[in-house]
Amino acid sequence: FPGEKEKNFINTLDLLEEIKPARIHIFPYSKRPGTAAAEFDEVVSPEDLRERYQRVRKFEARSSFIYRSQYINKKLKVLVEAKRDPKTNLLCGYTENYIRVVFEGRDELKNSILPVKVVDVTIDTTRGKVA
Structure with a gap:
């Protein structure tokens, strides 16, 4: 300011x-x-x-x-986005508390809400697995 x-x-x-x-x-x-x-x-x-x-x-x-x-090994609902993550080509989406998660999955999962288990967190990425 x-x-x-x-x-x-x-x-x-x-x-x-x-x-x-x-x-x-x-x-x-x-x-x-x-x-x-x-x-x-x-x-x-x-x-x-x-x-x-x-x-x-x-x-x-x-x-x-x-x-x-704090969410590692926890299942969270994720709204899967229509486009894949440009860096990893993985599916990606946001949890109810606005955590961006990337994970493997088929294109049919796009635009849906599904449970994803957080498996890894790095300084710039949260990785998950469809639960």
């Missing part, structure tokens, strides 16, 4: 640590003409902006990993 001091940023990190969110939608502030914030004199330097973004991104990866890990 324009004019955010390091102390304010640390307070944000402390709050995130306290609430331990499952996901964080992270984006850097960018000036938009016509908004009140566009008139602020004080701005965070591009270097500080990048560094803070990376710090929150790193926190989000760790927080998400910890959150998703």
